[in-house]
Amino acid sequence: MHGLQIWVALPKQHEEMDPEFFHVEKEQIPKWTEGDLQFKLVAGEAFAKKSPVPVCSKLYMIEIKSTTKQVVNIGDQLYGESGLYILEGAIESEENIYGPKKLLIARDSKLCEFTMHKNSTIYIFGGYPFPEKRxxxxxxxxxxxxxxxxxxxxxxxxxxxxxxxxxxxxxxxxxxxxx
Structure with missing residues (x-):
């Protein structure tokens, strides 16, 4: 079992809003399979799908699990900047191998192409950057x-x-x- 705590910056106009809590049942989270890859859209919008988790900006958080080693090229399904967190297993990118608990960042999500190793779980998150500095x-x-x-x-x-x-x-x- 694992858990990830994700903090999302709010758009400037929402920075002072009251705290809120929402519970979404796991069955409500969009999930699908493409070949040997299993996807979950935890939050936001991507792959022509929308998560029921409420957000205040254009973003996405996706879980991807692989059962075999394979090339993943999903940049055309994403937008803005992207981060990739490796929970378990490994990925290869530009002749480098990255293992668990590594975080990779791309300013252009269109560059999101990598090889996932067998039995790997990763999270990809991102979206459009805000105009103001945080x-x-x-x-x-x-x-x-x-x-x-x-x-x-x-x-x-x-x-x-x-x-x-x-x-x-x-x-x-x-x-x-x-x-």
Whole structure:
């Protein structure tokens, strides 16, 4: 069993929206098979399909599993920038082999062609970049450095509203020496 925690930056006009939670049943997630590849469209739009997971921008997150070693060329189905995370197995690209827990980035998703090894699972995510620059610090992403500083202060003083039913221990903001 595995889990991925994915943080998605919001468009500037949605940065201050209230937090929301949505549950989508696994049966609602679009899935299909092409040859020896199994696809799931976790979020967004791609391959002429749309996930029921709500998003605020044009993006995609796709799980691909292979049962055999094969070339995957899906760039014409994607748009914007892309990231590729290898959960298990390996991929080959430009005569390099990348194994588990590696993240590859392409500014042009049209370049998304690689060879998946047998019994591999990868995640491809991406979309159109925002026009404004984003700043990131730990779990905080914003178009404003000042807003990130405010969020860090609220986190350190535990001023964020508590999530009902979440009885986990407080995780302190990582010190600069731990980064």
């Amino acid at each position: 700043f990131i610090d730990w779990n905080f992403v914003s178009t404003s450095k000042e807003r990130i500083e405010e969020a860090k202060q609220k986190w350190e003083t535990q001023s964020f509203p508590k999530i009902k039913g979440d009885e986990t221990d407080f995780i302190p903001y990582p010190s600069r020496s731990n980064k």
